[in-house]
Amino acid sequence: MSQQSVLYDVPGPRQRRLTLIGSVVATVLLLVGAYLLVYRPLDDKGQFSMELWGPLIDPSNENFSLVWDRIGLGFKNTLTAAALAIVSSLVVGTLLAVLRIQLKSLTQRRFTGLATPLAYLLRGLSTLLSAVTRVCVEVFRGLPVVITIFFVARGFPEFGVSFDTLWYLVIGLTIYNSVVIAEILRSGMEGLPGGQAEAAAAIGLSPAQTTRMILLPQAFRIMLPALISQLVVVLKDTSLGFIISYEETLNIGKQIIGVLDNPIQVYVVIAVMFIVVNYALSKLAQYVQRRLSRGRKTAGTPAQNPPPAALAAQSESNGQGI
Amino acid sequence: MSVLIDKFDVFAGGFWLTLQICVLAAVGALILGAVLAVLRISPVPPLRAVGTGYVNVFRNMPLTVVMFFAAFGLPALGSNADFLRVPGLDAVFSRLDTDLPYFRFALIALVLYTAAFVCEALRSGVNAVPAGQAEAARSLGLTFGQNLRYVVLPQSWKASVVPLGSVIIAMIKNSALVGFFGIVGDLSQTADQLTSAEGYAFVPVAIGISIGYLIMTVPLGALLDRIEKRQAVAR
Numbered sequence: 001m002s003q004q005s006v007l008y009d010v011p012g013p014r015q016r017r018l019t020l021i022g023s024v025v026a027t028v029l030l031l032v033g034a035y036l037l038v039y040r041p042l043d044d045k046g047q048f049s050m051e052l053w054g055p056l057i058d059p060s061n062e063n064f065s066l067v068w069d070r071i072g073l074g075f076k077n078t079l080t081a082a083a084l085a086i087v088s089s090l091v092v093g094t095l096l097a098v099l100r101i102q103l104k105s106l107t108q109r110r111f112t113g114l115a116t117p118l119a120y121l122l123r124g125l126s127t128l129l130s131a132v133t134r135v136c137v138e139v140f141r142g143l144p145v146v147i148t149i150f151f152v153a154r155g156f157p158e159f160g161v162s163f164d165t166l167w168y169l170v171i172g173l174t175i176y177n178s179v180v181i182a183e184i185l186r187s188g189m190e191g192l193p194g195g196q197a198e199a200a201a202a203i204g205l206s207p208a209q210t211t212r213m214i215l216l217p218q219a220f221r222i223m224l225p226a227l228i229s230q231l232v233v234v235l236k237d238t239s240l241g242f243i244i245s246y247e248e249t250l251n252i253g254k255q256i257i258g259v260l261d262n263p264i265q266v267y268v269v270i271a272v273m274f275i276v277v278n279y280a281l282s283k284l285a286q287y288v289q290r291r292l293s294r295g296r297k298t299a300g301t302p303a304q305n306p307p308p309a310a311l312a313a314q315s316e317s318n319g320q321g322i
Numbered sequence: 323m324s325v326l327i328d329k330f331d332v333f334a335g336g337f338w339l340t341l342q343i344c345v346l347a348a349v350g351a352l353i354l355g356a357v358l359a360v361l362r363i364s365p366v367p368p369l370r371a372v373g374t375g376y377v378n379v380f381r382n383m384p385l386t387v388v389m390f391f392a393a394f395g396l397p398a399l400g401s402n403a404d405f406l407r408v409p410g411l412d413a414v415f416s417r418l419d420t421d422l423p424y425f426r427f428a429l430i431a432l433v434l435y436t437a438a439f440v441c442e443a444l445r446s447g448v449n450a451v452p453a454g455q456a457e458a459a460r461s462l463g464l465t466f467g468q469n470l471r472y473v474v475l476p477q478s479w480k481a482s483v484v485p486l487g488s489v490i491i492a493m494i495k496n497s498a499l500v501g502f503f504g505i506v507g508d509l510s511q512t513a514d515q516l517t518s519a520e521g522y523a524f525v526p527v528a529i530g531i532s533i534g535y536l537i538m539t540v541p542l543g544a545l546l547d548r549i550e551k552r553q554a555v556a557r
Contacts, residue, residue, distance in 0.1 A: 144498035278382035
């Protein structure tokens with residue numbers, strides 16, 4: 001209703017009548033359109049035949065248990081890769097965010113009390129390091145995740161390191177997503193009121209302690225919805241495993257299609273599986289967001305509105321990716 | 323490193339094709355996304371349901387599935403998407419010299435997928451307009467259309483530029499997938515071709531491909547950062 005309240009008033013009797021007429025007309029048009037554009041072409045090509053659907057929905061079909069065993073295996077592989085990638089990108093992303101915050105505070109230090117050349121050296125070094133991490137973040141954020149995974153799978157054997165395809169996929173996903181997560185957390189920490197870090201410094205916490213004990217927990221809390229949507233992205237991105245022939249759901253689907261020759265039916269089933277899982281995760285993100293905003297009010301703490309940068313990061317990670 | 327110079331035309335060709343895909347897909351996605359956004363904010367419940375359903379389906383489905391659908395599902399309905407030969411578009415494609423196998427399918431997949439995110443970016447812009455603005459406009463006697471045109475849309479446009487930009491950046495990155503669906507000659511296909519088939523050293527090829535994508539994504543991201551900072555000051 002919130003979206004409506006901006007644009008319309010509560011409808012009166014005339015408006016309600018118009019809306020009703022509009023609804024009926026729209027429904028009829030939609031049904032006719034769906035029949036002509038979707039049902040008829042599909043039916044013409046015999047896409048509703050039991051021969052094509054049977055192995056997927058009819059338990060008495062000879063291929064049914066075989067097909068679902070394979071799909072189950074693929075789904076398990078997808079979830080394994082997603083879980084590993086999520087954990088490792090959260091860990092690496094957090095470390096990267098902390099590192100960037102620390103380096104930034106180092107570049108602002110003047111290193112007084114040390115010999116002048118040494119102070120200059122340290123300042124130069126910290127500026128350099130901070131620039132290097134910044135460039136790394138920009139590069140890995142700007143590269144398509146497909147390319148990252150492809151490069152990992154091609155490049156590692158080139159240097160004499162070879163793993164299972166699972167690990168190529170996990171490493172590729174981690175490289176991309178840890179950078180995104182680092183940026184989410186960093187914008188969360190930088191968006192916190194300055195008083196938080198100042199108060200921590202005033203009671204004698206070191207910069208590292210301030211980050212670890214004061215800034216990071218709050219950033220996690222504010223950015224939790226954005227983080228959860230990024231996890232949806234990771235789950236979606238595991239489907240890229242097919243380019244390096246990792247046996248995830250889609251790849252298995254491709255194998256099934258190779259045997260049974262029913263692409264539309266198999267992809268419908270796989271799409272529904274992805275949609276159900278991801279929709280549940282997005283709903284979880286919304287629930288968490290509501291919980292958090294309610295929790296803030298009752299706790300009587302000052303409202304911590306995520307800064308614009310944080311909101312942008314959130315919208316960027318809003319379930320995009322592949 | 324000599325591969326970068328020797329095969330410069332291959333890299334440039336890949337870059338050019340990727341750019342074409344991105345521009346065409348962006349135009350298509352912006353149009354379809356705008357239509358979807360109108361559906362989602364319309365007062366008629368069935369239309370709203372269609373918009374919401376579309377966004378939920380395509381946002382939660384991996385682009386890979388959409389691409390597979392387009393590339394291997396659609397041909398089951400008609401060979402080489404002949405039923406998609408729209409006369410005007412056909413002329414554009416042949417002039418761009420992009421009428422490759424799977425090109426249409428990949429484009430359809432990218433447009434369908436990205437449109438859901440464009441719709442959400444536009445709608446979040448409309449939602450960002452304070453309710454008081456529209457209420458004031460209504461109390462002045464502006465009709466629904468006038469309200470949208472003079473009060474809500476100009477403001478919502480401002481709020482949705484940055485999210486829209488991130489959607490387009492994400493789309494450019496997503497377009498890398500088309501090379502793995504038989505779009506011959508785009509940047510990601512170039513990577514595959516040069517390293518595995520022609521046996522060039524991996525690192526220089528990787529650097530060349532990365533530069534190609536970074537040319538498209540990084541400046542756009544920097545531009546968005548600047549727009550965002552300006553807006554933050556303006557508020």
